[in-house]
Amino acid sequence: MSPEYTACIRRLLAEIGYREEPLPSYNVNFWGPFHVWVFDTLGPSVPLWGVKQLAEVEHAAGGISERAYPYAELQLKLIIAKLTAIGIVLDDSIENETLYTEIVQFSHRLCLGEVQPNGILALFRSMLNELSDFYGNDAVLRSLAIFPWMSFLDACLLEREIFTVEVCFEFCAYCNALNMNAQRELKNSQHIRQHCLSTDGPGFSRACTRIVRKAFSFPRVVKLTSADSPQYLRSKSGAPEAYAAWIIKGRKEQDVPLSKYFRALPDLKFYVNFMNDVLSFHKEEIDGETHNFIHLRTRALLASGERGGGINGAWTPYDTLNLLCEEIIAATRRIDKLLSLEECEAKMRGETVGSEVDEVDIELAKQWRGWRDGYISWHFECRRYRLGPIKAAVF
Template identity: 45%
Template sequence: MPNEEFTQCVRRFLKDIGFCHEPFPPYDAQCWGPFHDWMLDVLGPGSSWNDKQLVELEHVGRGIIERSYPYASTEIKLLYAKLTAIVTLIDDSMEDEAMHQDIVQFSDRVYQGETQQNPVLALYHEDLKTLSKLHKQDSVLRGLAVVPWIDHIDACLMEKQLLILECKRSEADGAELIKYSREDSLASKLRVPHYLRSKSAVSEAYAACIFKPDNQQNLPLTKYMKAIPDIVFFIEATNDILSFYKEELAGETYNLIHLRTRSIAASGSMCMSGSGPDGIWTPYDTLKLLCDELRDATHRIDGLLRLEECEKKLQGESGLNDIDDVDITIAMQWRGWRHGYISWHLECRRYKLDFLREIVEAEQHGEKSS
C-alpha cells in the first residue's frame, strides 16, 4: 500500500474524531525507575532475549501505559506495564519451541493452581494474582481486567496453528487454492477475522483499567458498561490500523485487514465494490472501511459517556445540571485513553509512524496558529 494512501486515510480518521496529540507526560521516576530495574534484574534474566530486544520491550511496555493512563496510580501503571511487557514477550516467543511447551500448559496450570515452570510465565501468573486482588470487591470488573490476560495465551497458540496454515496457503495452487478461496467466502459470512482478532487481544483488560486507574477509585459500572464493547473495538481497531503500515513494510499478511480483505473479496458481494482493477476489493478499501467503523464507534462512546457535555461543563457552560462529578471523571479518563493510546502508536518505534506524527503535529500547530 502506498504511503500516501495510508496517510490520507488515517489523517481523515483522526480529524473526524477530533484527535489531539498532546505533550508527553513528565517522567515519573517512582514508577519507571523500578520498572527499568525490573526489566534488567527480573524479566531479562528469565528470558532468552538479548539487551537490544529488552530495550525495545521496555519501550513498548512503558510507553503504552505512560501515554494511555494519565490518571493511573503508580501501582497500577507499574503492574500494567509489567503485564504488557510480558505478554509482548510471550507473543513474540511463539517460535521458541522450549517456551512454547510451557505456554501450552499455562492456562491449565492456572486453573489447577499449579506452579508455572517457565520463569517468565511464573512472573506473569504472579502479576495476574496481584491484579485480581486489586479488584477483589468487584467480580464483574475483575473478570474484565484479569481473564483476557489468561485467554490471550491460548489465543496465541491458536494463532500459531492458523499461521502455519497461512504459510501452506501461500504455497498452494490448483485444487488447494480453490479450497482456500471457498473457505474465505464462508469465513466472510462467519466473521472469522473479527473472532480471531478479539481472541488474541487483551482489550477488555485495558478497557477495565480506564475506569479503575487507581485502587481507591470505585466508579459505578452502570455509568460506563454500555460503552465497553465499543471501547474494546476502539482498542483493537486502532491497533490494527496503526500497526498496518509497519506490517506492510515487513510483508506481513496475517492480520485483520488482509484476512478481512480476502473474506470480502471472496464473498463476491455486489455492494462491496473496491478500488482495484475491475472493482477488486483491496487492503486499502478494508483500511478505509475499518477507519469509518472506528470513527462511528468512537462517536458512540463519546455520546454514551457524554464527553462533549462534560467538556462544556468543565469550561463553565451552564444548563448542564444533570452532569455530575462522576460523569466528568469517567469522560475525562476515557478522553485520556482516547488521545493517549493513539499518541503512543504515533510515537512508538515499533510502528514506524514518525512521518505521520510529524504531519499530525504540523496540522494541529497550524490550526492553533490560525
C-alpha cells in the same frame, strides 16, 4: 509511505477530533522501578532476549502505560506496563518450542493450582494475581481485566496453529545433512541448506550414520473466509477488555457503577483493538505481514464478493483500511455520547449550569479522553510502529 494510508489517517484523526497533548515529563517513580523490573526480573525469565530487545520492550510497554493512562495511579500503571511487556515477549516468542509447550499447559496448571515451571509464565501468573488484588471486590471489572489475558494465550496458540504448517524432515545428527528425497519434497526451500553434497543410498552421504528428525514451521496460506473469523481471532489476541477495564477504573479506591460504562464496553473494545490495527498497518506493510486483521478481513470480504477499488473491482487491503476507519469514527462518537464526554468537559470548563453529570461521570470521561488521545499519541511516539514519517505528513 503510501499516500492512501496518510490520507486515511489524516481523515480519521480529523473526524474524531484527536488532540495531541505534550509528552509528559519523565516520571522517575514510574520509569525507575519499571526499568529495574524489565532488566532484573523479566530479562532473566527470557535468557535469549538481549539488552536491546528488552530496551525496546521497556520503551513500548512503559510508553502505553504513561501516555494512554495519564490518570491511573502508580500501582496500576506498573501493572499495565508489566503485563504489556510480558504480552509482547510471549507474542514474539511463540515459535520457541519450550515456551509453546508450557503455554499449552498454562490454563491446565492454573485450574489445578499447580506451579508454572516456566519463568515468564510464572511471572505472568504473579502479575494476574496482583491485578486481581487491585480490583478488590469489583467482580465485573476484575473479570474484564484478567480473563482476556487467558484468551491472549489462546490466541498465541491459535495463530501458531492457523498460520504455520509444521513439516518433519530427516537429518544426520552429526553433519546436519538433509535427506535428499525430503529436500526435493520441499522444492529446495531457502529455509534449508544441504551440508552433505555427495549422497549414498537413501539420500545421505557415508558420513551420515545417525539419523534424527527435525520439525520446521513454514507459513501456511490461510483462508478465513467467514466474515466473522478475523474479528473472532482479533478479539482474543488483543486483550481489549483488559485495556478497557483500565480506562474505566484507574484508582484502586475508585468506584464506578456498572450502569456508568456497561453500554460503552463493546465500542471501547473495538477502539482498543482496531485503532491499533490501523496505526500498525504501516509497519506491517513494510515488513510484508499478511496475517494481520486487515489482510484477513480483506480475504474474507473478497471471498464474499464485496466490490472494492482494486483491479476489476476487487476488494483490497486499502478498502478494508478505509472501512475500518469509518467504523472507528462511528465507535468513537458512540463512546463520547455514552460517557457524556462533551457535557463533562463543558462542566469542567464551567460552561454548563444544571447538568446532570456527576463527579463519577467526570472522572470516567477524563480517563476516556486520556486514553482516546493518548493511545494515538503513543503509537506515533513508539519506535515499534515507525510512524515518524506519517506523523510528519499528517500534522
